[in-house]
Amino acid sequence: xxxxxxxxxxxxxxxxxxxxxxxxxxxxxxxxxxxxxxxxxxxxxxxxxxxxxxxxxxxxxxxxxxxxxxxxxxxxxxxxxxxxxxxxxxxxxxxxxxxxxxxxxxxxxxxxxxxxxxxxxxxxxxxxxxxxxxxxxxxxxxxxxxxxxxxxxxxxxxxxxxxxxxxxxxxxxxxxxxxxxxxxxxxxxxxxxxxxxxxxxxxxxxxxxxxxxxxxxxxxxxxxxxxxxxxxxxxxxxxxxxxxxxxxxxxxxxxxxxxxxxxxxxxxxxxxxxxxxxxxxxxxxxxxxxxxxxxxxxxxxxxxxxxxxxxxxxxxxxxxxxxxxxxxxxxxxxxxxxxxxxxxxxxxxxxxxxxxxxxxxxxxxxxxxxxxxxxxxxxxxxxxxxxxxxxxxxxxxxxxxxxxxxxxxxxxxxxxxxxxxxxxxxxxxxxxx
RNA sequence: GUGGCCUUAGCUCAAUCGGCAGAGCAUCGGAUUGUGGCUCCGAAGGUUACGGGUUCGAGACCCGUAGGCCACCCCA
Numbered sequence: 001x002x003x004x005x006x007x008x009x010x011x012x013x014x015x016x017x018x019x020x021x022x023x024x025x026x027x028x029x030x031x032x033x034x035x036x037x038x039x040x041x042x043x044x045x046x047x048x049x050x051x052x053x054x055x056x057x058x059x060x061x062x063x064x065x066x067x068x069x070x071x072x073x074x075x076x077x078x079x080x081x082x083x084x085x086x087x088x089x090x091x092x093x094x095x096x097x098x099x100x101x102x103x104x105x106x107x108x109x110x111x112x113x114x115x116x117x118x119x120x121x122x123x124x125x126x127x128x129x130x131x132x133x134x135x136x137x138x139x140x141x142x143x144x145x146x147x148x149x150x151x152x153x154x155x156x157x158x159x160x161x162x163x164x165x166x167x168x169x170x171x172x173x174x175x176x177x178x179x180x181x182x183x184x185x186x187x188x189x190x191x192x193x194x195x196x197x198x199x200x201x202x203x204x205x206x207x208x209x210x211x212x213x214x215x216x217x218x219x220x221x222x223x224x225x226x227x228x229x230x231x232x233x234x235x236x237x238x239x240x241x242x243x244x245x246x247x248x249x250x251x252x253x254x255x256x257x258x259x260x261x262x263x264x265x266x267x268x269x270x271x272x273x274x275x276x277x278x279x280x281x282x283x284x285x286x287x288x289x290x291x292x293x294x295x296x297x298x299x300x301x302x303x304x305x306x307x308x309x310x311x312x313x314x315x316x317x318x319x320x321x322x323x324x325x326x327x328x329x330x331x332x333x334x335x336x337x338x339x340x341x342x343x344x345x346x347x348x349x350x351x352x353x354x355x356x357x358x359x360x361x362x363x364x365x366x367x368x369x370x371x372x373x374x375x376x377x378x379x380x381x382x383x384x385x386x387x388x389x390x391x392x393x394x395x396x397x398x399x400x401x402x403x404x405x406x407x408x409x410x411x412x413x414x415x416x417x418x419x420x421x422x423x424x425x426x427x428x429x430x431x432x433x
Numbered sequence: 434g435u436g437g438c439c440u441u442a443g444c445u446c447a448a449u450c451g452g453c454a455g456a457g458c459a460u461c462g463g464a465u466u467g468u469g470g471c472u473c474c475g476a477a478g479g480u481u482a483c484g485g486g487u488u489c490g491a492g493a494c495c496c497g498u499a500g501g502c503c504a505c506c507c508c509a
Contacts, residue, residue: 005499008499060507081508115508121507126509208507281508308509309509368467368468369467370468370469375469376469386467
């Protein structure tokens with residue numbers, strides 16, 4: 001057993017998983033480009049106060065999941081548990097209110113939550129985020145929900161469902177929360193002991209509990225959608241009209257509240273149908289019209305979503321999708337040599353081929369030719385360039401590892417020869433598909 | 434933070450009742466001094482997660498710790 005292992009709740013992404021990750025990142029980047037969401041990168045850590053104020057002191061994420069950093073200075077920082085607060089901070093800091101509104105931003109990166117790990121839940125995980133700041137909606141709400149759904153579709157996930165709710169705004173939510181608190185107070189005896197303190201601290205959280213007693217209780221709980229103020233109700237209705245126009249299917253879920261305090265009005269969540277385990281949330285988002293103000297800026301509407309990439313890969317695996325493990329592409333050629341001492345020539349020829357734009361590996365070991373060819377074939381190379389006695393006449397052998405054919409090629413025409421063979425090969429693969 | 438199950442070679446797993454720690458795959462070498470995926474031969478690889486206890490003797494039994502998985506809490 002090695003002395004060191006990856007820290008609890010973290011994992012190494014090994015080369016075999018590389019293509020799957022690269023594919024998700026490419027799809028996200030392409031969607032961001034097509035939808036006009038400009039790239040942004042914010043720091044992996046922020047002042048702790050940004051999370052405390054933005055997400056809410058009473059949330060689990062802040063209360064027990066924050067990775068607080070011990071530093072030499074007096075600044076108190078924490079690794080980001082999500083990216084929205086940081087992006088809104090950047091929006092305010094860089095005066096993006098003066099840009100053409102709304103500002104559409106997208107990013108992909110690591111998030112950190114000190115949580116108990118289990119399948120699909122890690123202490124360091126990856127999210128794709130898209131945010132639109134500065135548009136009070138409702139059309140933009142539909143744009144984000146549709147973009148969120150589009151990602152799953154393009155990635156190859158089927159059986160994805162959406163849940164939708166509106167959780168009101170400062171005009172109507174306090175009244176609803178009061179009503180909900182009273183509802184739970186009257187039934188305190190039925191609430192599991194561990195949850196009772198939430199009646200006072202965070203009654204909304206009791207709503208989406210999966211505990212049996214609460215699920216039964218919640219069937220009769222007042223529903224926020226029925227208590228929305230006129231403007232919130234109007235907004236929600238308009239979002240639904242837009243979603244219907246886009247053909248986006250969803251279920252109304254009156255118990256969906258989302259975990260963070262900054263959400264207002266529209267909230268949604270995507271999950272994998274048929275996943276009985278709990279780690280089935282694939283992503284979700286919502287409107288956060290109060291967040292900018294909480295971070296000390298002018299009131300600015302905003303809306304966005306985050307997709308958990310580990311969850312998406314897990315769902316692809318569960319669905320036995322070939323996209324869960326796309327094959328690693330082999331090099332166009334591997335340069336092998338008959339003379340174990342002459343690694344210099346192998347290296348030089350490989351360098352020339354790479355300069356011509358080809359993907360080439362040189363076998364720099366001292367193994368005999370047969371082993372070198374075996375290695376080349378196994379990593380999926382199309383050609384082996386064999387350096388041997390022919391070199392004296394300025395030639396090498398080019399072996400087609402799939403066809404098993406071989407011909408003598410002058411060094412001067414080597415790059416062209418392999419490039420042409422690669423193009424034909426790609427064409428052949430494309431024709432098969 | 435709470436509870437349940439689990440941990441033997443790089444990977445997947447054996448090891449009878451408590452009695453010499455093994456196999457397949459992978460790695461490296463050879464059969465083949467210049468030709469691959471097959472075959473054959475061989476080598477290397479272990480503090481049986483870690484620490485303690487019981488025993489003549491522990492991979493196995495007991496206690497603790499760490500880690501993994503699962504369920505809660507919560508979330509992506």
